[in-house]
Amino acid sequence: MHHPHHDAVVTLMRRVAAEIVLPRFRNLAADEIEEKAADDMVTVADRESEAALTAGLAALDPGIRVVGEEAVAADASLVDGIEHGRVWIIDPIDGTNNYASGIATFGIMIALVEDGETQAGWILDPVADRLCHAVRGGGAYIDGVRVQARPSGGERPxxxxxxxxxxxxxxxxxxxxxxxxxxxxxxxxxxxxxxxxxxxxxxxxxxxxxxxxxxxxxxxxxxxxxxxxxxxxxxxxxxxxxxxxxxxxxxxxxxxxxxxxxxxx
The missing domain is CATH 3.40.190.80 (D-Maltodextrin-Binding Protein; domain 2)
Incomplete structure (x- = not known):
């Protein structure tokens, strides 16, 4: 089961990964990384990724507002009322500290939220090219294959x-x-x-x-x-x-x- 905007969202995420996020990975100059707060980094790639994702999502449906992590960092009031109406929520690069350090554990994440409940979500790992997505009431998928959570199966959890x-x-x-x-x-x-x-x-x-x-x-x-x-x-x-x-x-x-x-x- 897919959300009506699924194909457009995935195409947008893959384009941003290929054109913005991956080319800058392990390729950032010192002046392209800054510390927002103690132990909280932001890079030029986060900002460019968010700008491209925001523009792409805004074009899909003008009735859905877009809230991105870096936009909220610049203007905290943008997060107000996030639990009302329809909202796209963007994390342009999740795991920025890893990304900025050259560690391949980061992702691009988008959620569509309606009245505080997530209706659809997408998590792209650009390095592994793994796409996790879910639709409310419609299952969880990795690269299009439905998945069920399984225990680790070790001696202790x-x-x-x-x-x-x-x-x-x-x-x-x-x-x-x-x-x-x-x-x-x-x-x-x-x-x-x-x-x-x-x-x-x-x-x-x-x-x-x-x-x-x-x-x-x-x-x-x-x-x-x-x-x-x-x-x-x-x-x-x-x-x-x-x-x-x-x-x-x-x-x-x-x-x-x-x-x-x-x-x-």
Missing amino acids: SAVLATYYMSEVEIAALYARAERAFTVAPMPRCAAEQYPRLVLGTNDVALFQKTLPWDHAPGSLFLREAGGVVRWPDGEDYHVGDQRRGMLAAASPALWDQAAKLLFG
């Missing part, structure tokens, strides 16, 4: 724990709780890679601290449509517009329950 904003004491306590039942795995520092890992059986659960809409709108739909869950500690499903910290994603409801008991119990 695999957990990835983001620890932004946490003190060393809090981090140590979190790891101690998780390690009672889970093997803690390294995080890719890239939602465009983390959500597919939860579907493909690389990781079973992931704890996120940053919950910005462009990082989570496409991936949360992709994981849910594959049979996983993305919820707040109180058990409420994630939806765009809510930016609490400490959100837990899991490959199945049972894995979520098991992890939530340990991490939040």
